[in-house]
Amino acid sequence: MENKNLSVEENPLATQSIGKLLTKFAIPSIISFLVSSLYNIVDQIFIGQGVGMLGNAATNVAFPLSTICSALALLLGVGCASNFNLSQGAGNRNRAAYIAGNGIISMAISGVTLSLIVLVFLKPLMLAFGSTEDVLSYALTYTGITAFGLPLVIFSTGCSQLIRSDGSPTYSMICVTSGAILNTILDPLFIFGFDMGIAGAAYATVLGQLLSAVLVLLYLPRFKTIRLTREHLRPRAMYIKSIVSLGAAACFNQLAMTVVQIALNNTLTHYGAMSIYGKEIPLACVGVISKVNIVYMGFAIGVAQGCQPIVGFNYGAKNYQRVKRTYLTGAVVITAISILAFLAFQIFPRQIVSIFGQGSDTYFRFAERYFRIYMLMTFVNGIQPLTSNFFTSIGKARRGILMSMTRQILFLLPLILLFPLFFGIDGVMYAGPIADAAAFLLAVIFIIREFHIMDRLSAPPASQEPASSET
Numbered sequence: 001m002e003n004k005n006l007s008v009e010e011n012p013l014a015t016q017s018i019g020k021l022l023t024k025f026a027i028p029s030i031i032s033f034l035v036s037s038l039y040n041i042v043d044q045i046f047i048g049q050g051v052g053m054l055g056n057a058a059t060n061v062a063f064p065l066s067t068i069c070s071a072l073a074l075l076l077g078v079g080c081a082s083n084f085n086l087s088q089g090a091g092n093r094n095r096a097a098y099i100a101g102n103g104i105i106s107m108a109i110s111g112v113t114l115s116l117i118v119l120v121f122l123k124p125l126m127l128a129f130g131s132t133e134d135v136l137s138y139a140l141t142y143t144g145i146t147a148f149g150l151p152l153v154i155f156s157t158g159c160s161q162l163i164r165s166d167g168s169p170t171y172s173m174i175c176v177t178s179g180a181i182l183n184t185i186l187d188p189l190f191i192f193g194f195d196m197g198i199a200g201a202a203y204a205t206v207l208g209q210l211l212s213a214v215l216v217l218l219y220l221p222r223f224k225t226i227r228l229t230r231e232h233l234r235p236r237a238m239y240i241k242s243i244v245s246l247g248a249a250a251c252f253n254q255l256a257m258t259v260v261q262i263a264l265n266n267t268l269t270h271y272g273a274m275s276i277y278g279k280e281i282p283l284a285c286v287g288v289i290s291k292v293n294i295v296y297m298g299f300a301i302g303v304a305q306g307c308q309p310i311v312g313f314n315y316g317a318k319n320y321q322r323v324k325r326t327y328l329t330g331a332v333v334i335t336a337i338s339i340l341a342f343l344a345f346q347i348f349p350r351q352i353v354s355i356f357g358q359g360s361d362t363y364f365r366f367a368e369r370y371f372r373i374y375m376l377m378t379f380v381n382g383i384q385p386l387t388s389n390f391f392t393s394i395g396k397a398r399r400g401i402l403m404s405m406t407r408q409i410l411f412l413l414p415l416i417l418l419f420p421l422f423f424g425i426d427g428v429m430y431a432g433p434i435a436d437a438a439a440f441l442l443a444v445i446f447i448i449r450e451f452h453i454m455d456r457l458s459a460p461p462a463s464q465e466p467a468s469s470e471t
Contacts, residue, residue, distance in 0.1 A: 011088070012167075013313040018326050022333070025164065026306025028173035032160060033298035033305075035173075035180040041291045046187045047201050048357025051138070053284045055198050058138035060287025061131045061265065064258045065118060065143060069153050071254030072114060076107045077158030078308075079247020081165035082392050083239075085309050089316025093226060095239075100162055101232025102239040104220065107158040111151030118147040130265025132279050138198050145202035149209040156212035163216070165309050167224050175215040183208030249392045249400030253385070256408030261290070263416055264428065271425040277366050281359070282425060285367040288356045293375065296341040300334050300382030304389040311393040320454040327390050327447065334382035342378040345371055373429035377436035387443040391450070403446060407439035 013021065047055035080103030087096040118125065126139045156175055164172040183204050190200025220228060268282035275282075307330040314322045344352070349371035350364055359367075384407055391400035412435035419427030 011313065013085075013089075013310055014317060014319065014322075018310065018322070018329050021310050022303070022306050022326070022329055024306075025169050025309055026303045026330075026333070028169035029164060029305040030299055030302030032173045032176040033302045034295060035177040041295065045356055046191050047198055048288075051191075051198050052357070053280060053359060053363070054135055055138055057135045057280055057284045057287060058131075058142055058198065060283055060290070061126055061129045061135060061139045062143045062146070063287065063290065064129050064261045065125070065147075065150075067254050067258040067261065069114065069150050070157065071251045071258065072110050073107070073154045073157035074161075074254055075247040075251030076103050076110065076154075076243060077161030077247070078250040078305075078389075078392060079103070079243035079245065080158070081161040081308060082246040082312050082395070083242050084162060084165045085312035085393075086316040086395055088225060089313035097226040097228060097232045098236065098239050099243065100166075100223070100226060101228055102235055103162060103243050104159060105233050105235055106240055106243065107155045108151070111154035114154070115147050115150040118143070118150065122147070129262055130269055130283065132269060132283070134280065135283070142198050142202045145199060146205050149206035152206070152209040152213040156209065156216045159216040159220075161305070163219055164305070165312075166226075167309075168219070169306075171219060175212050175219070178215060179208035179210070179212030181208075182211050245397045246392050246395060246400070248397055249388050249404040252401050253388060253404035253408065256405055256413075260408050260413050260416065263413060267416055267420055267428055268425065271420050271428070275425045277362060277425065281363050281366055282370075284359070285353070285363065285370055288353055289367065289371055289374070291356075292345075292352055296338075296345075296378065297381075297385070299337045299341075301385050301389075303330050303334050303337070303382070304386040306330070307386070308389060308393045311390060312395075315394040318457075320458040323394065324451055324454060327386070330386055331383060334386055335379070338379045338382045342375070345375045345378055369426075370429055373426075374432035376433035377440070380440040381436050384439045384443045387447050390447070396450075399446065399450075403443060406442050407435055411435035411438045 047059060080099055083099045084096050084103075087093070087099060122140060122144055123136075126136060126143060129139075131139045156179070160172040160175050163169075163175065186204035186207060187201055190196045190204050191198075194200060196203070264286060265283060268286060269279045272279050272282040307326050310326045311323050314320075314326070349368045353364060353367040353371070384403065388400050388403035391397075391403060412431055415431035415435055416428055419431050421427070423430060
């Protein structure tokens with residue numbers, strides 16, 4: 001492993017062009033995120049075609065568990081990767097090895113714990129997540145099976161962050177994509193070929209997750225920049241605390257999405273019952289649209305995650321100008337992607353929703369209005385996750401946490417609860433773009449302030465005048 005003796009100055013993260021590095025790290029990260037999203041999207045498409053609207057509603061009810069699972073994976077994966085790169089940038093390779101080992105063992109333990117909790121409290125959770133009586137049996141079947149895959153998701157997703165930070169973004173991508181591809185193959189086979197319905201989609205998902213976890217296990221003895229031993233896997237409070245500190249922003253963002261999703265589901269069913277749409281149409285439509293939004297966010301978050309190793313290493317090495325250039329490059333790329341997504345959402349909402357199955361004219365009418373209004377600020381939505389990830393990458397956990405909470409908790413959740421009191425179910429739609437605009441403005445303010453701080457840190461010290469010899 002020749003790379004283990006690489007000095008800080010020789011590391012490609014410090015020397016290669018930012019554009020080349022961002023391409024190297026962001027593209028596999030985007031592909032990984034998009035393909036991992038296929039677990040939910042492919043299930044949604046095949047369930048919509050094979051089971052119908054109630055099946056789609058069931059996957060939406062189960063969706064908060066996916067975000068909780070992602071929250072734990074990002075808490076430990078992003079926190080581990082950020083500490084790993086900061087330690088290497090500072091030249092402390094031994095600490096990087098302990099960070100990696102403690103992150104890996106923490107992912108395994110947390111995954112098993114979450115799975116047990118879900119299995120014990122399955123029905124109360126589905127009801128709390130907004131399930132109606134008609135949807136409940138589908139939700140219990142789907143979630144009761146996929147709960148066994150939760151440890152596999154947390155382990156493979158979290159470790160893929162670490163593998164990318166070790167300089168193997170392509171292998172990290174392979175770990176995630178292979179499982180999603182297997183899921184895509186098995187979904188139609190189980191749902192239609194074996195006539196297993198929604199249970200078939202769940203079994204296909206778990207088998208795909210198992211493949212990803214096995215590929216991650218195969219990489220662990222083959223790290224490029226460290227040599228992982230059994231001693232490094234022994235849990236130590238000081239390293240776990242560091243991991244949790246820097247992973248908290250990404251985790252809280254996912255947990256905030258969970259809280260918002262639960263509030264959204266319950267608000268839609270409550271006010272939907274008072275409208276011409278009924279309970280199930282809004283629940284099914286929003287489930288579809290949230291999955292489509294994940295595809296767009298996969299590009300934005302993939303670029304943000306691609307910036308993380310570059311930003312973290314160079315901030316640890318005190319190369320602040322390179323840190324700033326990396327953020328700005330990422331912001332330009334994300335904005336271009338966001339504009340394309342905005343145009344697609346505004347021009348082709350019905351065509352996009354149709355991919356996930358058919359419905360009544362009322363179903364499509366609600367879906368089109370929701371798409372166009374709720375996603376109105378898509379063209380700036382990528383800046384907030386980029387900025388949150390940036391603060392995590394430079395070790396400023398509190399600012400990263402605050403940025404991760406702005407859109408979901410500080411702005412969107414109160415508006416989702418307040419606006420329907422005045423505008424009915426339409427109030428949910430209006431809450432989205434207002435929250436997005438507020439989060440974007442706050443992100444811009446925070447990043448400008450941080451750039452000024454880095455300018456002062458990188459400025460040469462003022463020369464001192466020689467002392468006068470006159471008496």
